[in-house]
Amino acid sequence: xxxxxxxxxxxxxxxxxxxxxxxxxxxxxxxxxxxxxxxxxxxxxxxxxxxxxxxxxxxxxxxxxxxxxxxxxxxxxxxxxxxxxxxxxxxxxxxxxxxxxxxxxxxxxxxxxxxxxxxxxxxxxxxxxxxxxxxxxxxxxxxxxxxxxxxxxxxxxxxxxxxxxxxxxxxxxxxxxxxxx
Numbered sequence: 001x002x003x004x005x006x007x008x009x010x011x012x013x014x015x016x017x018x019x020x021x022x023x024x025x026x027x028x029x030x031x032x033x034x035x036x037x038x039x040x041x042x043x044x045x046x047x048x049x050x051x052x053x054x055x056x057x058x059x060x061x062x063x064x065x066x067x068x069x070x071x072x073x074x075x076x077x078x079x080x081x082x083x084x085x086x087x088x089x090x091x092x093x094x095x096x097x098x099x100x101x102x103x104x105x106x107x108x109x110x111x112x113x114x115x116x117x118x119x120x121x122x123x124x125x126x127x128x129x130x131x132x133x134x135x136x137x138x139x140x141x142x143x144x145x146x147x148x149x150x151x152x153x154x155x156x157x158x159x160x161x162x163x164x165x166x167x168x169x170x171x172x173x174x175x176x177x178x179x180x181x
Contacts, residue, residue, distance in 0.1 A: 028059070028060055028061060028064050029059070029060070029119055029120075029121055029148060029149065029150050029173055030056070030060045030064050030065070030068055030119045030148065031064050031067075031068075032150075032173045033119075033148045033171055033173045034067075034068055034071065036148075036171055037068070037117060037146065037148060037171070038071050040115075040146055040169065040171075041115060041117075041146075049076045049111075049112035049113065050076045050111070050112060050113040050114065050115065051076040051077040051078065051079070051107065051108075051111040051112075051113070051114050051115075052077075052078050052079075052114070052115050052116075052117060053078075053079045053080075053081065053104050053107060053108070053114060053115070053116045053117070054068070054069075054078070054079070054080045054081070054117045054119070055080075055081045055082075055083070055100065055104070055116065055117070055118045055119070055129070056080075056081070056082045056083075056118075056119045056120065057082075057083060057084070057085050057119070057120040057121075057122050057125040058082050058083065058084030058085055058086060059086075059119075059120065059121060059122070060082075060119055065080060076111055076112055076113070077107075077111065079103075079104065079107050081100045081103070081104060083096045083097050083100055083125070085122055085124070085125050090124070093125070093128065094128055094132075097125075097128050097129060097132050098132050098136065101129075101132045101133055101135075101136040101138050102136055104116065104138055105136055105137055105138045108138065108140075108143055113142060113143075113144075114142075114143045114144070115143070115144040115145075115146060116133075116138065116139070116143060116144070116145050116146070117146045117148065118145070118146070118147045118148065119148045119149070120147075120148075120149055121149055121150045121151055123151060123155050123156070123158070126147065126149065126151070126156070126158070126159060127158040127159075130158060130159055130161065130162040133145075133162065134161070134162060134165075139162070139166045139167075139168075140166075141166065141167055142167070143166070143167065144167050144168070144169075145162070145163075145166055145167065145168040145169070146168070146169050146171060147159065147163070147168065147169070147170050147171065148171045148173065149170075149171070149172060149173070150172070150173045150174070151172070152172070153172065156170065156172075
């Protein structure tokens with residue numbers, strides 16, 4: 001067995017162990033919306049050069065992320081960023097989000113076309129993302145944005161500016177009825 005094979009095996013074992021130790025209750029937003037996210041990104045796959053950037057607030061389990069990554073059509077590349085908000089001060093989260101948006105912008109600049117998928121049920125995280133993505137010039141008109149959340153529309157008023165000024169779509173998952181809006 002080669003060293004590369006052993007390292008890949010160990011990485012898979014660590015990821016599996018972490019995903020099973022992480023306590024996540026109920027269906028996660030990304031799991032509930034996976035079919036809709038896939039359907040939304042299908043047109044990107046036809047281009048053949050499009051990249052996908054997936055940004056999570058840390059509420060999505062590693063198992064769900066890896067399951068979703070295998071389904072996403074990202075022939076031009078795929079980047080996954082996570083800014084965990086649990087138990088952190090708001091200033092730490094904002095600093096991390098600023099760095100992530102900067103890195104994502106660099107990826108957008110070297111990509112033919114990009115779709116940014118943001119998954120969060122935290123209104124403060126979504127508001128901070130909206131602010132930093134505009135300040136950091138992450139979203140230009142050619143960049144597509146898909147925000148996936150379970151939050152009711154009344155709690156998403158702070159996203160109005162970013163959604164109205166960019167090529168964006170909001171996917172609200174209603175897990176009580178199984179519907180998406």
